[in-house]
Amino acid sequence: MSDFRRFRGTDTYLTSESLEAAVNCALVLERPLLVRGEPGTGKTLLAEAVSEALGRELIRWNVKSTTRAQDGLYVYDTVQRLYDSRFQDKDVSDIRHYIKLGPVGKAFAADERVVLLIDEIDKADVEFPNDLLNELDRMRFWIDELQEEVSAKHRPIVIITSNAEKELPDAFLRRCVFHFIDFPTPELMDRIVRVHHPDLEERLAEQAIQTFYELRSMKRLRKRPSTSELVDWIAVLQKAGVGDVRLDKNLPFLGALLKKEQDLVAFADQLAGGRRWRS
Amino acid sequence: MFIPFLYALRDRGVPVGATEAVALAQALKAGLHESSLDGFYHVARALLVHREGHLDDFDQAFLKVFKGIEVESKKLKDELLDWLREAAEREGELTEEERALLEHLDPDELEELFQQRLRDQKERHDGGNKWIGTAGTSPFGHSGKAARQGIRVGGKGGGRSAIKTADARLYKGYRQDLTLDVRQMQLALRKLRSFARVGGEEELDLEETIAETARNAGELEVVTRPPRRPNTRIILMMDVGGSMDPFAHLCSRLFSATKKSSHFKELRTYYFHNCVYGRVYETERFTDPIRVDDLLHECGPHYKLIVVGDALMAPYELLSPGGSITYSGEERAEGIVWLMRLQKHFRRSVWLNPEPQRYWYGNTIEHIRGVFDMFPLTLEGLGEATTHLMKSR
Incomplete structure (x- = not known):
């Protein structure tokens, strides 16, 4: 049991000790890893990093509000089969041609251990996680039309991301290893920024990060900018050849950091009324 | 130490039970904590806490139990072993799944591993950081494998120590002492659903299709209908x-x-x-x-x-x-x-x-x-x- 490959992050994905511990727990216990945290803190990227670090294929399942648990297992395309039956060019007698495995199904059927990402599980109906519980637990499901069972040859590494708090049922939570991604400290942020922009000037990096944290600490922002916004913003600053930034009302490319109309208004308001920061 | 810790968590409303404890024991057996208290902190947090609202409770419980305490080896070992034995005996309280997990962890094997681990520790124990000592003799030392394979004992250099992390109580802001939570309410409100078929015709109406096809002398006539919407x-x-x-x-x-x-x-x-x-x-x-x-x-x-x-x-x-x-x-x-x-x-x-x-x-x-x-x-x-x-x- 101890001969597994530990996850230590990748060259482009920096981790913390607790995140590594969580990923490794999930690997060893073969339980799904549930990752939560502010938008833009790299929840989805984690799955990519794990897949890269362990050299496993990544299968994604982007959950939407209309997604049903069944879609992840398999879909039986009746309409296609009916249409095909009108012309004689395809073999409609074999139902197998019309059973299409979903992401979960593919992950189970894969010939080697894969990473399965269930992205933004909170977007679906409240019952969605419960519907998947059994399949993820036992790593197998039944295809009614074929009277066959699909069972995982190798238990996939399941990574689930969620934005919302308090949305997932307890029974589901108990089966997962949980990790909450903290907002990075300025020091870690500095390292993250440098991973993305290796040729960044010292002074600009320092100023941009300082400005960013000052901006984040402003009151009344509906959507505080996060890591991905900072990385984008610095990219724009570099492209435009901006050498100095500081927090004033002429902050260049503010739109890259604040995306909401109200936030831009709040930003202007607070700068006009002097500096009133969140303590 | 292990048991008081679980109870300290429960006192603070973090729902930990046998499932969590067994998972933790497994993780420690696999040496995931790298025989350090810091490692233990992170592993335990990943397995015992299920939502960010409880992170602060976890930190507090961890502090209460582990801060400034030298751990007595024998007492701890016995505690964990007793606990595991007892848990195995309390049949009604465990689910099938938990029992299976427990059987995986044979107490005798554990004990043997533990003793070995303890011997290793004595030979190597060279004073140093008190947490090295603690880690070596902690109840979680049954994961002796990790130590024998030469993985570092003690916290990583430069990292934040577990006690420091817990002490900082970074997750205070995420607490939520809710009685009626949003999810429960949502489930109650679910009953208010009713559906009607409106919008684009995207769904196959199987019954109508069969009826129409029959009426059409066997030539396929596909009938679609709008999906059900709230x-x-x-x-x-x-x-x-x-x-x-x-x-x-x-x-x-x-x-x-x-x-x-x-x-x-x-x-x-x-x-x-x-x-x-x-x-x-x-x-x-x-x-x-x-x-x-x-x-x-x-x-x-x-x-x-x-x-x-x-x-x-x-x-x-x-x-x-x-x-x-x-x-x-x-x-x-x-x-x-x-x-x-x-x-x-x-x-x-x-x-x-x-x-x-x-x-x-x-x-x-x-x-x-x-x-x-x-x-x-x-x-x-x-x-x-x-x-x-x-x-x-």
């Missing part, structure tokens, strides 16, 4: 301010539960203070007023009305014309008249009251109960109210 329209009116302040949290939870429910076709929320008079407001700060007459004009009787309020006010505010200071003219009608108009207009309506039911007598609540069907704002009451809303008249 068809419930809800109006939520909330009393805010004044006597409702103590219930503000409860109300905001109900509010977010309704907002997040994706199974309504339409959801309108309005605010009022004390009682509904001529107008309701779209914001909590009573801006963007909308006249109740206009609202009734826009929304047909098929909307379902949910009013949330304590229904407590001075009698004149409810019963005399001009009870509300703010209005004049036609809007000066008695509050109760406005309530009756609302109740009459909608086929289905309920009033949810956060006041405990024992206070529902001898005050304005009694009057309002004469108009609206009133339910307490508890999970049970919410369930009854949704059932009431779905009855057809």
